Amino acid sequence: MAQGNNEHRMVFDIRGRRRHVVKFVYALLAILMAGSLFLVTGAVNLNSIFGTSSSGETAAQVAEKQAVAIERRIAKEPAKEEVLLGNLTRARITVANSMISAGVTSESGVEEVRTQLNKASEDWSKYLAAAKEPSLGVASLVAPAMFQLAEISTSTDQALENIKVASEAQTMVAEKRPSLGTWSNAAIYTLFTLDYKKAEEQKEEATKLANTKFERESFENKFEEVEKNAKEFGKQVKLEEVTKKSQQSESSGKEALQNPLNLGASPLTGE
Secondary structure, rough: OOOOOOOOOOOOOOHHHHHHHHHHHHHHHHHHHHHHHHHHHHOHHHHHHOOOOOOOOOHHHHHHHHHHHHHHHHHHHHHHHHHHHHHHHHHHHHHHHHHHHHHOOOHHHHHHHHHHHHHHHHHHHHHHOOOOOOOOHHHHHHHHHHHHHHHHOOOOOHHHHHHHHHHHHHHHHHHHOHHHHHHHHHHHHHHHOOOOHHHHHHHHHHHOOOOOHHHHHHHHHHHHHHHHHHHHHHHHHHHHHHHHHHHHHHHHHOOOOOOOOOOOOOOOOOO
16 A cells, blocks of 8 residues: 555556566666667767766756756747757756666655656657757657656656657657667557557557567567556556546535545556
């Protein structure tokens, strides 16, 4: 049972009978996020990228300074808004990734990562509105970052919205740069949007690009395993929708009750 009313629960809990499924998701995220960091930093460190002296500063602090500097430039140079918004999205993701790489061991640390990724999501939305042709490089960073944000969301509503952003960004990459890797990632993200038909279609695109029978079968097995976890998530989404409507009805116009999606004891956590 949950201990205390203020305890925050993550949507994809790694405890219980689904831990082996989620381990695959985490492994996938680790690979994707490592690639994301490489795209941002290349073969040099963050200080070289940002041109900032960071004696005694963490990588996250350096990246945060860069994000603030970009925000100021956007206000002063509206003509460069598209490029700057893309850079700002990268910077916010870099802050979060740097914190994760350094090790997040407290709820306050998780909350700061969540804050940075939420800002990245907002900047990405603004970037999409401003960009004539969105950068696939930025999209490839956004996809795993938004899936990570979904993983640390404290309600299924938030998780679902963040997963949809991840799926859309990864699909954008896969359509322009088709490969087993890009399409398989898109299919897995889409599973958690609960659009199983679309996920199956993306799975087929991925398997077409497998070089060997082993690659194809390995991905198909992983897809089937993750699909089970996605359907468990889908059950929780439906359950909490019913709970929310029920509590809204019982309130009879009075002040709203505590958010029923604070993820105390739930089928997803196995508690």
